[in-house]
Amino acid sequence: MSSYLYRLGRSSAAHPWRVISAWILLVATAAALASSFGAPMRDDWDVPGARAQQGIDLLREHGVGGFASARVVVHDREGDPLPSAEIGTLTERLRGLEHVADVGPARLSGDRDTAVLTVQYAEPITHPDLMGNIEPLGGAISGTVDSGLQVELGGEVPDTAGEAFGGTGELVGVGIALLILVIALGSAVGAGLPIAAAVAGLAAGSSGIALLAATMTVSTSAPMVASMVGLGVGIDYALLLVTRHVEHLRLGHDAVESAGRAVATSGRSVVFAAVTVLVSLMGLRLAGLSTYDSFGLATAIAVVFVAAAALTLVPALCRLGGRKLLPRAVRRNRPLRTREPLTARWAARVGRKPLVWALVSLGALLVLAAPVLDLRTWPGDASSQPAGNTTRQAYDLVAAELGPGANGPLTVVVPTSATGAADEAVATLRADDRIAGLEPVVTTPDGALSIITAEPAFRPTDERTPDLIDDLRAALPASAEVTGWTPFFSDISDMLQERLWLVIAFVVGVSVLLLALMFRSVLVPLKAAAMNLLSITAAYGVLVAVFQWGWAAELIGVDQPMPISSWMPILQFAILFGLSMDYEVFLLSRIREDYLRTGDPRGSVVRGLSATGRVITSAAAIMVVVFLGFATEGDVVVKQLGLGMAVAIVLDATLVRMVLVPATMSLLGHWNWWLPGWLDRLLPTVRVEVEDEPAPERELVGV
Incomplete structure (x- = not known):
């Protein structure tokens, strides 16, 4: 793999305009195909394994129910009885709407100031004319609203419209991500490069999702989840490659050689990190719901394209960026102050008292995870929407x-x-x-x-x-x-709670096997899985405290306690476990590389964390601001997804990577890399670490 990736990176850098043109052609072709052959997203709400589905099917067979419905609630703000003539007129207007089978008699409150009209449709809720479309209902009630009465829409059809996806928070998140990249790389050109590559991959992936919708039912929420994950990992993968490329530039290699070496080294981490994310996403298929199938496949498409963009488009853009990717002081040959990186000093401090630090970090995570014992799930309904909806x-x-x-x-x-x-x-x-x-x-x-x-x-x-x-x-x-x-x-809640353990077993089992192949170790993969599970559980605990208990909920626009959406535990676990393994692969690759060269178990941890601490911290910060952007959306399910993922990444990048990893690896010493002989012979050899590189041609002044 190393030689292939080296040739790929070097070739992409040697012919940058060919690569850029190929990507422009790919994005344009994919968009054209999606426009011609793609299909709109739609939801399939039937769940054959649900007990209630049997009753719904019975009603449908006899033509009296099981189809879409809506509620029109009319209220007099002064508390006066509603005029019957106005209710009758509204009923007739509703009966005249397309796809409406009947409008039941108005149900009046005891003081007759409120009436509820139930609209029954002749089509299922997933019909394209009904799903998310409340304009016909809005037109029917306009006359009643003009008369001075309050009219609100509820029930299945209005519920599918939900809160509009604003996107403002996501744009702010990208802006903050750009600022973080400028600080991390010390170059405005270098900062824009990872975002450009991620956006290109995401553009191609979006068209791929539209084509997927032509072959299967793809949930209307799947593109949002795919965009969230694709943008985050795309920037991370590109940042890792740019950072390694800059290291080689500073050692004196030219742009083409630096790109080849960056893809040959960090490119392997990108490949294996992407594979772990894909494995986690495939675990969603075990949830037993078609919605999760579409989430997993759509997000997998996005991850494949952004990883491909990182491995090909990044080296091409690095070649065009040239020495502008270096910090200004290096470009001007000014001496730089050489201080031991903060992450190296921190790793050494943790290594001196590893047991104490491990217990402190473990205790903090357990405290954050404690509220999960009170976790209660329920699919989101109208009661969880913003008060103005x-x-x-x-x-x-x-x-x-x-x-x-x-x-x-x-x-x-x-x-x-x-x-x-x-x-x-x-x-x-x-x-x-x-x-x-x-x-x-x-x-x-x-x-x-x-x-x-x-x-x-x-x-x-x-x-x-x-x-x-x-x-x-x-x-x-x-x-x-x-x-x-x-x-x-x-x-649905019961089904998903039962299936959660099956998804966890599959994702953890396959991920542990992949890490064992990469790092030739038994303890490292098991330890990584345990830490990831702990950080994800702690994130669940924070969600319970915020949404169920109402702690600081007003800060994210939530005005009352509510259960966690039933969709969250499985979806967040599959995504977060894969993302956490990304950072594990980035960090352990450097530690393993140093250990094989020096045989020093503690020193390799310090040097590995020193080499990757800045990029992992920057990558995590970028991921957090992207996810928090989604937490600003009005829809509560999106809020829970964005906040939960942001919290998990924060915990993973701080308590886990900066404390638990160096502490436990210092405690275990050489045992970190223990592998029984029989298992070593059984496992195929997959080397993620790099061999010794040739000596640098020259050192740049000030480096």
């Missing part, structure tokens, strides 16, 4: 005027062929004090099903909801199915 206002109005359970009614479906089952179900529901009320039993037009609607005494996100659903399923007749969106969400 129409779906949140509709939710709050319904809860205040009709009761908290009105936002999450349970639907019990009973075949009429089961004699007496419907009456037994009604009796069971009435006897449960957790049920606040029942609507009259209705029968499908074909007479095949009896449908009972029950409202719990608490909101859908209440921690008592899963137990209520489980208890009802156990108490109701065997022929009855408890369905609706609230049971559906409960089933």
